[in-house]
Amino acid sequence: MAQPSSLWDYLREEVLATDFDSTQEMKWERVTNFIAIPFWMEKIIGFGFVVCLDSFLYTFTILPLRFAVALFTLVRHNVVWALGGQRRHLHSSHKCDLLKTALIVLSCTILSRITDASKMYHSVRGQDVVKLSVIFNVLEIADRLCCSFGQDLLDSLFSRITLARRKDGRQPYLRPAGFFLLSLAYVLAHTFVLFYQLVTLNVAINSYDNALLTLLLSNQFVEIKGSVFKKFEKENLFQLTCADIVERFQLTLMLSAIGMRNLIEVAGITASIDGGTGPLPTSFTVFPSFNTLETVIAPVAIVLASECIVDWLKHAFITKFNHIRPAVYGRFMDVLCRDLVVAGPATGRSSSSGTRKHTFVDQSPLVARRLGFAALPLACLLVRITMQILGMLRDTSHYDECAAPYRPPARFTMGHGVAQFFAAILGARDPESAVNHAAEVVVRSAAWILTGLVTWVFLVGLKLILGTNLVSFASHRYATMQQREREEELNARDRAPIGVDRDEKAYDAKIAELVNHKEDDATRIGLHGQQDPGAAGQDSKKKAGPIGSLMDVSRYSMIKSRIW
Known part of the structure; x- marks a missing residue:
């Protein structure tokens, strides 16, 4: 190419040039991939969210039924043996159901005695902003460590080698007892960490100057800095997606509980201060007609919206910098669908049958373990929060303490002694009001029991609908999975x-x-940032490591010297 001989020639070439860099035309795929990431992200996170919800509902719907069956079987065997019949032993799955229920009941009982939400709330609220930033990070790390160790611990407790009888007919006791105590300690520790996370979120939402809420949002955007400027492969991206799915579900559950609790508290206070919003800040109020509801819901919606935006930006820039096509998220969904259909690693990767294998017991769905989802601690956390909310609903401490007590004239009848007897039992001073109080207690208890029963029946129906639709969708996608295997080749290491x-x-x-x-x-x-094709053939074993397919990747497996 001839060089310009003078300033005039150079200026003329700059002004009259018609050619341009043709490589710019190739960048449109990057832009379309970047824009398509939110769509692909919400598909996989929505599917994973439903999977986590299905696994979470199992604890409150199917597990009580299995516990009832196991308890009935245990009582029947003991009665038959006491009457001189042949002694029969429980199946390992029945022991698993009894131990899991005992684990949840004991954990909830102990947590109700050792945790005080009010003291925890004020202890966290009394910290400055710097300490709260440390608390956020420490709780997040502790949650991941507890989840990783707890999965192995619960799988060890609910396994055949722990619960099954030996070949000589002896029943092991020392090993199950040891694993049960360790599991109990784990569930208590993990639930305590989650409870502190919930309290910290509540403090951030209820802050008057919004400094804590700003800190929470800034910590979410720090995730972008810690992720996008690093080398990623599809296995690392799969682990990061699993972590985002579980984080979205836990955050939604906690924020829903916080919003419900604050709404009940504000509703009770508003009735006594004529339309005020109580102790919650009013900085998020936009529409005065929805003052109370908006004050409660707006911070929750802001946190969830920021979480979605952070996930979109994080994955969009990761796929852009690492040249990963967004269709890889479809392969991630194929992996989760395979777990739902095959339901067990014993079938192997080469299994092409779409039949659902019956594992020894549904200790935790395989897909939930791949996601790194801890259902038992979250179930204990929900029970603890529900007990607190029910206590707020049953609170009747709004009586007038300045009013003089009513003392009716004394009447000496035959029923007067019976009335005094019931009054002594119920702790009432007035024998006549004791009967009314007893009737009120019975009606109120019956109403609560009926409400709980209706809620449980609704949850059972929801669990059945979710389970059947998930298996149906997963079976259909699993049948067409081979058509999308080319996407995994397009995102190979030497892409x-x-x-x-x-x-x-x-x-x-x-x-x-x-x-x-x-x-x-x-x-x-x-x-x-891509590996040279020539070097890929020489160092393929060294670079690839032990992972050969997405089917072998789980949430807490070591990939490329890091766990996301």
């Missing part, structure tokens, strides 16, 4: 960078030759 044409590749190759040194292994990585 070509997106938006780079032939001329740009040749230019990059020339640049690589200029800076290439035989002793420098770093030059084997392409300019766009």
